Amino acid sequence: MVGSVEDVDTENIEPLPEYNFDPTAVMNEPVVEEGNGNKRDIVVGRNVHSTCLAAHMASVLARYRKSLLERTKHHLGYPYNLDFDYGALAQLQHFSINNLGDPFIESNYGVHSRQFEVGVLDWFARLWELEKNEYWGYITNCGTEGYLHGILVGREVFADGILYASRESHYSVFKAARMYRMECIKVETLVSSEIDCEDFKSKLHCHRDKPAIINVNIGTTVKGAVDDLDLVIQKLEEAGFTHDRLDTIYDNMLVCTKSFFSSVLFFFLFLVAPKVTFKKPIGSVSVSGHKFVECPMPCSVQITRLEHINALSRDVEYLASRDATIMGSRNGHAPIFLWYTLNQKGYRGFQKEVQKCLRNAHYLKDCLISAGIGAMLNEPSSTVVFEHPQDEEFIRKWHLACQGNIAHVVVMPNITIDKLEDFLNELVQKRAAWFQDGKLQPPCIASDVGKENCLCALHR
Numbered sequence: 001m002v003g004s005v006e007d008v009d010t011e012n013i014e015p016l017p018e019y020n021f022d023p024t025a026v027m028n029e030p031v032v033e034e035g036n037g038n039k040r041d042i043v044v045g046r047n048v049h050s051t052c053l054a055a056h057m058a059s060v061l062a063r064y065r066k067s068l069l070e071r072t073k074h075h076l077g078y079p080y081n082l083d084f085d086y087g088a089l090a091q092l093q094h095f096s097i098n099n100l101g102d103p104f105i106e107s108n109y110g111v112h113s114r115q116f117e118v119g120v121l122d123w124f125a126r127l128w129e130l131e132k133n134e135y136w137g138y139i140t141n142c143g144t145e146g147y148l149h150g151i152l153v154g155r156e157v158f159a160d161g162i163l164y165a166s167r168e169s170h171y172s173v174f175k176a177a178r179m180y181r182m183e184c185i186k187v188e189t190l191v192s193s194e195i196d197c198e199d200f201k202s203k204l205h206c207h208r209d210k211p212a213i214i215n216v217n218i219g220t221t222v223k224g225a226v227d228d229l230d231l232v233i234q235k236l237e238e239a240g241f242t243h244d245r246l247d248t249i250y251d252n253m254l255v256c257t258k259s260f261f262s263s264v265l266f267f268f269l270f271l272v273a274p275k276v277t278f279k280k281p282i283g284s285v286s287v288s289g290h291k292f293v294e295c296p297m298p299c300s301v302q303i304t305r306l307e308h309i310n311a312l313s314r315d316v317e318y319l320a321s322r323d324a325t326i327m328g329s330r331n332g333h334a335p336i337f338l339w340y341t342l343n344q345k346g347y348r349g350f351q352k353e354v355q356k357c358l359r360n361a362h363y364l365k366d367c368l369i370s371a372g373i374g375a376m377l378n379e380p381s382s383t384v385v386f387e388h389p390q391d392e393e394f395i396r397k398w399h400l401a402c403q404g405n406i407a408h409v410v411v412m413p414n415i416t417i418d419k420l421e422d423f424l425n426e427l428v429q430k431r432a433a434w435f436q437d438g439k440l441q442p443p444c445i446a447s448d449v450g451k452e453n454c455l456c457a458l459h460r
């Protein structure tokens, strides 16, 4: 623990104590010699050693808290909404809440939060237009587990299915294909990072003999683009999965995985774009809970059609429940946090936050362009893409995620205009230093953001 904290290098934070925290001092009850040579146990909390240890631990934690506060202040690069108050849930911290087994079948372990888990699942199922008796789902331990589950459901239903995913899909999609030894075809993308449906169609054409399991991104990791679900379905039809084979399309499982921004977009989609709905031939949907939805611990909501889940479930006597998840134990706190925030904000609250994010993202993009820095913002998205900064310290300070020549800021509800302006001012100042003697030029990012958005020497 201490080692990783010491890696955090922010200007105004006191360093952690020099010596490493020794866990054995806590694990083993220490023994001391009394004056007469007899040994006696130290009673925790009643002697100098444990008082010092307690003070030391308190100081380690206080410093760690301070570093977290500092690091949170400058966070811009990951799609995490860090603005929340879960004080009301502090009373539950003392419980080891674990949702083992199937959320819908109570297991032998009684300290669980299944009722909250099912409440959250119901909320999303309603939103995605699946009736209670038509869906199955659970709250996973992270976004990757959502992919692992959705793709496994696809493979169990179609053992010889081919997984199609755009090359801008999250790396865990390809990892899942490797783990499950599935044939996986990478589909090209447009500059926006949206799936290239013409390439998709031509690749489908070459493999019409096998079912297609398709990963659709509603918010790509780096550029925040939204794949056009309806166009993907249309291309399936054009490639031979026609209406008279509608059952085949339906059964050919569209595995639709949604990312952080998909939850944002999900709300936004209600305003403008075609919805993600199980009325369309979608097999599974997952949405991260620790990103826009602001659960403070990693998790995702995974929903699939009830008819598909039997293919991968097994009864487990020891649990007195059914195993249909990827992992065993599940964090039982996460569903309570999700339940709390969904109830507190409600649908309209999220909608308002989406609009604020979009406004602020546009503001950032416009300011970057005015400052002569090429930038791109997909519609509708709050991921602003711009050149990879030259300075590692600057990247680290703002937690920027970089890939090749580009970096991004994901504008979340906790990112205010003031914070964006601080970031911009610092970037403009730093850039002036990086490029002042002309030896270094701003990188060309046309291939990542399009010529029209690039402001390098060639495209200015």
Ligand SMILES: Cc1ncc(COP(=O)(O)O)c(C=O)c1O
Pocket: 142, 143, 144, 145, 170, 172, 219, 220, 221, 222, 258, 259, 260, 288, 298, 299
């Ligand atoms: C689109 C997308 N999907 C999935 C993930 C993986 O989420 P996790 O890190 O929770 O496994 C990410 C993470 O950034 C992502 O951007």
